[in-house]
Every structure is written in structure tokens, then in C-alpha cells.
Amino acid sequence: MNNDILLLIADSIGIVAFTLSGLFIAKKNRLDLLGLFIISFLTALGGGVIRDIIIDRPPMSFTHFLPALLVIGVVSIGLLFKLHRKSEIESHYLFIFSDTLGLVSFAITGALLGIGVNFHVIGVMFLALITAVGGGVVRDMLLNEIPLLLKSDFYGSIALLVGIILYILHLANLLNSASILTVFIGGVVLRLIAFYRNWHLPKL
DSSP states (O other): OOHHHHHHHHHHHHHHHHHHHHHHHHHHTTOOHHHHHHHHHHHHHHHHHHHHHHTTSOOHHHHOSHHHHHHHHHHHHHHHTTGGGOSSGGGSHHHHHHHHHHHHHHHHHHHHHHHHTTOOHHHHHHHHHHHHHHHHHHHHHHTTOOOHHHHOHHHHHHHHHHHHHHHHHHHTTOOSHHHHHHHHHHHHHHHHHHHHTTOOOOOO
């Protein structure tokens, strides 16, 4: 499968998933309709905008209508089915699953783009991380909350792990649609297991 198509698919999955995550966070903070859309847009598109600025290309969110249409569509469907009224949002399975899908999908797009512009391994890992968590960090700062990146050890670790695995696959000439799908599934499963088993990195 063409790399551009893979990037579009992964980016779209990330946007849809993080829009849903942003919708839940907006509900938790009792935001009005405008605030809900702002938070959803920031969560879904913020990391991609930062990523594109780093690799010196026009942000896709500003040059294509698809990202904005996906955000508007997901928010509208979420409101229609009253998903924002779920209680205990941060522990709700739908929030956890959507946030995990967004995290892994965006880590993959960041890593693939880093590889595409010939970043070394640290650059690829950083771009995977910033794409995956950038929107959420900006959102949490706007809401005056500690970013999830700093509270959940395995959150950022998953993005870094995805970045280094994809880079190794690239060096081994094994980077293809099958291997990327395997990394995606593995990242999602690992993140869900880490969350529900409350895994943490060693603390000082």
C-alpha cells in the first residue's frame, strides 16, 4: 500500500479517535458548545500541526478540508447520540479506547513522516511523541490541568516505542502495510493492558 495512503488512514483514525476523546474532556469540564468544538479541534489537530511545522511543511489541517470535516462530523455524531453524557469519563472504556487509538495512530504518522524526511532515530521518536501527545498537552494547558503525558507513565512511552520500532523496521527494509498494522495493533493492546493493570515506570 502506498505510504501516502497509509499516512492518510492513520491520520484519519487519530483525528476521529482524539476528537471523541476531546468531546469527553469538554463534557468533564462543563464547557459550552464553542468550548467543546475548540477543545475537540485542539485535541485532534494540535499534534499534527506542531509536527508539520517541525518538518517544515504546510499543516494538513490548514490545506485540506478532511481533518476539519472529520472533527465536525464526530462531534455532531457524539452530541446526537449523547456520548458526552457518560459518567466517570476518564475511566469509561470508550474514552480509554478512543484515546488509545488516537495515541498509537498519531505516533505512527509522526514516525513515518520523520522517516520520510530522513530524521535519525531520536528525531523519529520525538516526532512520534509530539504528534501523539501535542494536541492533548495544548488542550490540558488551556484547561489548566496537568497533561496526561506527565501523569501516565505508559502514555508517552507507547509513542516512543512505536517510533523506535518503526525506525528499526525501516532500517531492516521491513516497513510495509503489514508491519505497520502489526505495530498499530501491538501498540493499542499494550496501552490497554498497561492502563487496566496500572503499569508504571520506576519512580525516583
